[in-house]
Amino acid sequence: MSPIKKYSILKTFEELGVAPNIIRAITEMGYVSPMPVQEEVIPYLLGDGNEVIALAQTGTGKTAAFGLPILQQIDISDLQPQAVILCPTRELCLQIADDLNDYSKYIDKLKVLPVYGGSSIESQIRTLKRGVHVIVATPGRLIDLINRKTVDLQKVKNVILDEADEMLNMGFSESLDEILSHVPKTRNMLLFSATMPAEIARITKKYMRNPHEIVIGRKNEGAEHVKHLYYMVNARDKYLVLKRLADYNPNIYGIIFCRTKKETQEIADLLIKDGYNADSLHGDLSQAQRDYVMQKFRLRNIQLLVATDVAARGLDVEDLTHIINYGLPDDIESYTHRSGRTGRAGKTGTSIAIINLKEKHKIREIEKNINKKFEQGVIPSGKQICERQLFSFIDKLEKVEVNDDEIKDFLPSIYRKLDWLDKEDIIKRLISHEFNLLIDYYQDAGDIEAPQEGGAGKRERWERDKRPAGKGTGTGRSSEKGYARLFINLGRMDGLAPQNVIGLLNDNVSGRKVDIGRIDLMKNFSFFEVREADKDRVIQGLDGIKAMGRRVAVEQAQESPSDDRKKKIEKKNYKEGPKEYRKDNYKDKYKGSYKSKDKKKGKDR
Ligand code: AMP
Numbered sequence: 001m002s003p004i005k006k007y008s009i010l011k012t013f014e015e016l017g018v019a020p021n022i023i024r025a026i027t028e029m030g031y032v033s034p035m036p037v038q039e040e041v042i043p044y045l046l047g048d049g050n051e052v053i054a055l056a057q058t059g060t061g062k063t064a065a066f067g068l069p070i071l072q073q074i075d076i077s078d079l080q081p082q083a084v085i086l087c088p089t090r091e092l093c094l095q096i097a098d099d100l101n102d103y104s105k106y107i108d109k110l111k112v113l114p115v116y117g118g119s120s121i122e123s124q125i126r127t128l129k130r131g132v133h134v135i136v137a138t139p140g141r142l143i144d145l146i147n148r149k150t151v152d153l154q155k156v157k158n159v160i161l162d163e164a165d166e167m168l169n170m171g172f173s174e175s176l177d178e179i180l181s182h183v184p185k186t187r188n189m190l191l192f193s194a195t196m197p198a199e200i201a202r203i204t205k206k207y208m209r210n211p212h213e214i215v216i217g218r219k220n221e222g223a224e225h226v227k228h229l230y231y232m233v234n235a236r237d238k239y240l241v242l243k244r245l246a247d248y249n250p251n252i253y254g255i256i257f258c259r260t261k262k263e264t265q266e267i268a269d270l271l272i273k274d275g276y277n278a279d280s281l282h283g284d285l286s287q288a289q290r291d292y293v294m295q296k297f298r299l300r301n302i303q304l305l306v307a308t309d310v311a312a313r314g315l316d317v318e319d320l321t322h323i324i325n326y327g328l329p330d331d332i333e334s335y336t337h338r339s340g341r342t343g344r345a346g347k348t349g350t351s352i353a354i355i356n357l358k359e360k361h362k363i364r365e366i367e368k369n370i371n372k373k374f375e376q377g378v379i380p381s382g383k384q385i386c387e388r389q390l391f392s393f394i395d396k397l398e399k400v401e402v403n404d405d406e407i408k409d410f411l412p413s414i415y416r417k418l419d420w421l422d423k424e425d426i427i428k429r430l431i432s433h434e435f436n437l438l439i440d441y442y443q444d445a446g447d448i449e450a451p452q453e454g455g456a457g458k459r460e461r462w463e464r465d466k467r468p469a470g471k472g473t474g475t476g477r478s479s480e481k482g483y484a485r486l487f488i489n490l491g492r493m494d495g496l497a498p499q500n501v502i503g504l505l506n507d508n509v510s511g512r513k514v515d516i517g518r519i520d521l522m523k524n525f526s527f528f529e530v531r532e533a534d535k536d537r538v539i540q541g542l543d544g545i546k547a548m549g550r551r552v553a554v555e556q557a558q559e560s561p562s563d564d565r566k567k568k569i570e571k572k573n574y575k576e577g578p579k580e581y582r583k584d585n586y587k588d589k590y591k592g593s594y595k596s597k598d599k600k601k602g603k604d605r
Helices: 020-028 036-046 062-072 090-103 121-130 139-147 164-170 172-180 198-207 235-248 261-273 287-298 332-339 357-370 382-399 411-417 423-444 458-465 498-508 532-542 563-571 583-590 594-604
Strands: 052-055 083-086 112-115 134-137 158-161 188-193 212-215 226-232 254-257 278-281 304-307 322-326 349-355 483-488 516-521 526-531 554-556
Touching (some): 036 052, 036 188, 052 062, 062 090, 062 158, 090 112, 112 139, 121 139, 139 172, 158 172, 164 198, 172 198, 188 198, 235 261, 235 322, 261 304, 278 287, 322 332, 332 349, 498 526, 498 532, 526 532, 532 554
Parallel strands (some): 052 212, 083 134, 158 188, 254 322
């Protein structure tokens, strides 16, 4: 691959050979001069028999780079597919088709059709029958159409693989074999990819003839304007650290990447429960739900989107301030993709990895790959967070637009009402009104300690783990100071998930909203933390109710068994576990007492 090029003299689209009717359309779209990838690719593709491999990330202008020359070469009089663009997701498929339609606004009768899975194949077939010039497709759906003999690719001159690396884990190599077997051998192939893993290199060797190679930005390099930070935390503190990082960055607009759909949903639920402006995006949601969430995120109605790598692929959002890796992905390429979503269009961005000790070596591997160093972040203290939030608020207060006309009628009576307060008092009250909850939350919270490199010894861990709940020092089982650890006789076997614990509290505990700390789900029972001050209210509200087909028992945990011990308890159906957690205890406790419990239910709820 050739090194990054310097573009000293900007050419015009006209000089690149773009036709006037296309220039007219893109000028209306605000394209004044070509972007580097366009300057390189367009004149080359307008020539004959030219193949291109371009290493270019989303946002570099690659759609127009391949789109403009391809549209220009279409023979309108022949209503047959002449170009096929393959891309990994429905969203990208629609976006490319939209862009092509915009570019071809002044090319009369040019037909572009997006075909993708997850929507009616019949209507796609009907449109195909009427005839199209360009097909933008996800590979699986195109194969489906080929197998149904509803699409003829014998007139295809150009095959474009967009975001080729993203298509790899969709069984792309086999799909490509199949698709290309229906396309004439004389076709041109253009491959666009953000990274160049070995499998992509193999595909280019197999299918392409002496391609022209272009690199926009250096190969596999993390984006120029991205700062990479990692926070080393104990596994149990991960969520608390995430919350602190979100609180420490009041204007955050970012994606939190999780490894599984389940974790994605759980983290989003916890954030929503904790009052953050968040939502989830993963493959267990329907297409309509995913579209809705993406739209809300684009419009910034959501500040934090918790997503899996796969589901976030189709989402193209500029000016994200942060990417948070809630744990590192298995492969380094995914990190490059994730972090490349921030720091775009000349803006700066931060890519954060919340990791445990075992993941430290991965940081070193990523550093080598992106050719950039990570900084180790220090988990912000409660005081630092409050300070940041306060000043962000004050900053907004200073800049707020005051609409005198709208409020002038109310002002005299407001001034009269506040007459007895001086300026300082009003400021104090304003701040207390906005921040009492936050200050309250963080004033008891100790610092979250980073794990010691070299690790705590077995004995230390045991000592730490068996410290009584509610008296935590920040390193005890109680994750934050001032929290009590409660036992509940429902576990994963009963179908209990963190959101159910939250739901149970919301539905059954009267009074002020309960602040939940850490939740530990076990097979047959679970633990969760609530503030000391809320403990009695929670026990009173939950103990004895019926939920998930069981009579619920909740009480303060006497001690926190270490993970090893918890496993042992589970294994033996906790017959040998601490007395207070034995199933039989609860059987005894509720034997013959349903009447009084039912009465309680009737009275309170
Ligand atoms: P892409 O990498 O194709 O997704 O393009 C990224 C963004 O840049 C899209 O919003 C395009 O509409 C825009 N864009 C592409 N080419 C140009 C250009 N020459 N001038 C201005 N904007 C462009």
